[in-house]
Amino acid sequence: MMDCKKTKYATEKDAKADIDRFRATSTRSTIPIRSYHCGDCGAWHVTSKTPLLVQNLNSALKKITELEAEIENLKSKTGLKERIAVKIDERVAGLQKRDKKQQELIKKLRNDYNTILGKMFALEKQKT
Numbered sequence: 458m459m460d461c462k463k464t465k466y467a468t469e470k471d472a473k474a475d476i477d478r479f480r481a482t483s484t485r486s487t488i489p490i491r492s493y494h495c496g497d498c499g500a501w502h503v504t505s506k507t508p509l510l511v512q513n514l515n516s517a518l519k520k521i522t523e524l525e526a527e528i529e530n531l532k533s534k535t536g537l538k539e540r541i542a543v544k545i546d547e548r549v550a551g552l553q554k555r556d557k558k559q560q561e562l563i564k565k566l567r568n569d570y571n572t573i574l575g576k577m578f579a580l581e582k583q584k585t
């Protein structure tokens with residue numbers, strides 16, 4: 458059996474009673490929160506460390522919170538992309554509409570030009 462430097466308690470009840478005493482009287486920032494049976498010395502000790510399972514759970518919860526924040530961030534970015542895409546579509550539709558109007562105007566101007574040209578030729582013929 459190893460000789461631990463930590464305070465030894467004969468029973469779990471003794472260890473827990475000391476934790477209660479710490480809780481009631483200690484002003485230290487870290488106080489024991491649980492007792493455990495020591496495999497090295499066979500006695501009971503108290504510790505301020507949370508069990509590994511709880512530590513893992515806490516880090517997993519932290520990771521989940523971080524991932525949730527990341528997802529929210531990505532969602533807002535996706536939303537922005539969609540809004541930009543809609544804006545671009547509207548702009549393209551507007552330009553296409555304008556282009557169609559310009560094409561119609563060009564067509565009309567060509568017709569007018571041909572009409573005027575035709576009339577000019579007719580006038581030239583009348584002169585001769």
Ligand SMILES: [Zn+2]
Pocket residue numbers: 461463495496497498499500502
């Ligand atoms: Zn021990």
